[in-house]
Amino acid sequence: MPTFWQKLAAERGFLRVQAPMEGVTDIAFRAWLSRYAPPDIYFTEFSSFSGLLQGRADTMRRLSNDQAGEQGVQRPLVAQLWGNDAEQLGVALPRLVELGFDGVDLNFGCPHRKIVAKPAGGGLLQEGEQSRALAMLQCCLSARAAGEIPPSFGISVKTRPGFARPDWGFLFRLLDCRAGGRGLDALTVHFRLASVPKSHSQGQGKSKGHINHKDNSLWAKFATALPQPWQDGPCYWNQSEKLLKLRRQSSGSGTLLLGSGGLGPGLSSTSWAAAQATGLDGWMAARALFDDPLYLGRSDCSGRQRDGGKYCEDWTNCWQRTRLPRRLFLLQQHLLLYRRYFYHEGQGQGPIGKHAGFYEVFKKFYRVYLPQVTFWAGGRATEEDKEGTRLLSTLQVSRSVEEALEILNKRSGSS
Ligand SMILES: Cc1cc2nc3c(=O)[nH]c(=O)nc-3n(C[C@H](O)[C@H](O)[C@H](O)COP(=O)(O)O)c2cc1C
Numbered sequence: 001m002p003t004f005w006q007k008l009a010a011e012r013g014f015l016r017v018q019a020p021m022e023g024v025t026d027i028a029f030r031a032w033l034s035r036y037a038p039p040d041i042y043f044t045e046f047s048s049f050s051g052l053l054q055g056r057a058d059t060m061r062r063l064s065n066d067q068a069g070e071q072g073v074q075r076p077l078v079a080q081l082w083g084n085d086a087e088q089l090g091v092a093l094p095r096l097v098e099l100g101f102d103g104v105d106l107n108f109g110c111p112h113r114k115i116v117a118k119p120a121g122g123g124l125l126q127e128g129e130q131s132r133a134l135a136m137l138q139c140c141l142s143a144r145a146a147g148e149i150p151p152s153f154g155i156s157v158k159t160r161p162g163f164a165r166p167d168w169g170f171l172f173r174l175l176d177c178r179a180g181g182r183g184l185d186a187l188t189v190h191f192r193l194a195s196v197p198k199s200h201s202q203g204q205g206k207s208k209g210h211i212n213h214k215d216n217s218l219w220a221k222f223a224t225a226l227p228q229p230w231q232d233g234p235c236y237w238n239q240s241e242k243l244l245k246l247r248r249q250s251s252g253s254g255t256l257l258l259g260s261g262g263l264g265p266g267l268s269s270t271s272w273a274a275a276q277a278t279g280l281d282g283w284m285a286a287r288a289l290f291d292d293p294l295y296l297g298r299s300d301c302s303g304r305q306r307d308g309g310k311y312c313e314d315w316t317n318c319w320q321r322t323r324l325p326r327r328l329f330l331l332q333q334h335l336l337l338y339r340r341y342f343y344h345e346g347q348g349q350g351p352i353g354k355h356a357g358f359y360e361v362f363k364k365f366y367r368v369y370l371p372q373v374t375f376w377a378g379g380r381a382t383e384e385d386k387e388g389t390r391l392l393s394t395l396q397v398s399r400s401v402e403e404a405l406e407i408l409n410k411r412s413g414s415s
Contacts, residue, residue, distance in 0.1 A: 001151040003102075003103065003152050003155075003185050004102050004152070004154055005041075005103070005256055006185065008040050008041065008076070009256050009281050012040055014276045015040045015041060015256070015258065015281060015283075016039050016040050016272070017040060017258060017282055017284045018030070018039035018043055018284070018285060018289075019043060019260055019284035019286035020044060020045055020080040020158070021286055021289075022045045023361055023364075024289075025045055026061075026062070026064075027065060027066060028337040028338040028340070028342065030042050030074045031066075031341070033296065035073075035333070036297070036330065037293065037295065037296045037297030038073070038297070041076050041078060042076070042077045042078065043080050043105060043284075044062055044077070044079050044080055045062045045080070046062075046080045046081070046107045047062040047063050047079065047081055047082070048081070048082055048083055049082070049088055050088055052092050052095055052096075053088060065099060075102060076154070077100075077102055078105045078154060079099070079103075079104055079105070080105040080106075081096075081104060082121050083136075084119060084120045084132050085132075086132070086139040089140070090148075093139075093140065093148065093149050094143075094149060097149050102153070103154025103185070104140060104156070105156045105157065105158055106156070106158070107120075107121050108122065108124050108133050108159035109122050109125075109194060110122050111194045111195065116194070121194075122163060122194025122195065125162055125167065125170060133170075134173060134174070134177060137155075137174060138179065141155060141178060141179035145179040145181075145182065146180075154185045155184060156184060156185050156187065156188065157174055157184060157186075157187050157188070158190065159174070159188070159190070160190050160191075161236065161239065162193055162194070164193060164195045165193065168242060168246060171189070171246055172246050172249065174187060175246055175250035175252035176251050176252060177252075178251060182254075183251065183252040184252060185256065186258055186281075187256070187257055187258070188258040188259070188260050188284060189259060189260065190259075190260040190261050190284075191235050191237045191239055191240075192234065192235050235261040235262040237261050237262045237263075237275075238278070240257075240259055240278035240279060240280050241278075243259075244257065244279055256281040256282065257280045258280060258283060259275060259278060259282075259283045260286065261286075263284070263286070264295070265292055265319075269288070272298075272299070290367075292318075292319035293330070293368055293369070323384065324371075324384040324385075324387060327370065328408055330369060331365070331366070331369040331408065332405065335362070335405055338401060339401045339402075339405070343401060359399075359401055362401070363395070366392055366396055367392065370388045370389070370395070371384075371385045371388040372388075373389040391407070391411065394407055
């Protein structure tokens with residue numbers, strides 16, 4: 001029986017998928033995307049399956065998914081899980097079905113040293129730990145073959161080419177894994193290694209030696225609110241041919257192959273067209289959404305043309321040229337959704353969980369929506385840009401969603 005993965009791939013040809021991002025792709029942001037730039041497939045932030053089994057507040061918050069409200073349009077929705085115990089995972093799977101998810105994605109790529117040390121996430125790519133990852137995948141496939149989860153429930157993996165060096169053999173074994181004649185529905189490869197030599201990540205920003213801020217300047221600003229090592233090291237997105245070859249050689253010919261990494265509007269980034277030209281079945285958009293939150297709905301034009309770096313002529317399709325009132329409207333809608341999902345009945349008033357769902361974490365989005373005029377660009381900036389920068393400073397010191405909404409309402413009342 002086909003899952004949403006095969007159905008959508010047949011329908012759309014190439015899948016534009018919203019990448020899972022911790023502290024970013026919560027229910028409010030997904031609801032916002034569903035209104036203004038819907039992807040083909042949505043992913044939750046990564047969540048631990050032991051947290052799910054214990055019903056821990058921060059895990060349940062990451063996995064919140066509003067079936068009664070806008071959930072209908074935030075579909076298909078995949079829950080991304082991390083952990084390392086196949087038995088526990090087997091118990092967690094039916095819970096995901098009850099919670100209304102359309103599929104599960106196993107995270108074999110997270111490079112955070114605490115997760116790697118468990119070992120989980122990217123730690124499972126190390127030799128000696130790979131059998132745990134394969135057991136987890138086998139557990140999902142067997143549960144589906146045995147009818148413990150519906151045959152239409154999607155099973156996918158997001159991983160990297162290797163831990164400290166590429167290990168295509170492991171990817172081959174993932175593609176070859178089967179139960180009841182069915183294997184993985186989709187395999188996403190983030191084309192960076194899970195462990196990056198220190199020389200790539202030292203001395204950048206405030207993280208403990210993790211972040212290569214040079215990778216993306218907007219991300220550098222974003223990361224000051226949420227330091228993460230997700231984007232360390234070079235991205236080998238043009239290695240897709242290897243992946244396609246592995247699929248041809250393995251028994252997993254029905255597995256869709258997706259890429260992740262480097263997609264975005266920048267000159268040195270992968271464009272949607274380049275991603276599609278790799279021959280893979282789809283690509284995930286991650287930090288591109290910080291440069292342009294509407295990126296999933298865009299064609300490739302995004303401010304600069306790839307040939308020679310000339311400015312693009314079709315400015316209508318550029319986030320950089322989106323006028324301040326529109327940006328403020330989009331921000332206000334995001335805040336309203338955030339309040340709706342996280343601030344009802346006394347919930348979400350304080351930090352629940354380390355990263356997800358409290359106001360300080362939301363604040364990083366202000367840099368996405370509002371222009372920031374730097375001192376040296378000041379003279380050339382438009383009045384609107386300057387106003388946007390002033391609003392940014394005000395919003396960054398606001399103390400609650402209500403206060404931020406008031407600031408925005410006042411501004412729209414005065415214009
Ligand atoms: C803030 C942030 C949080 C992330 N959280 C997750 C996560 O929870 N699960 C996951 O598989 N990948 C996560 N990633 C990795 C992204 O999904 C993506 O693979 C990576 O950023 C590469 O894509 P890019 O170069 O287009 O940003 C995260 C990345 C960022 C920047």
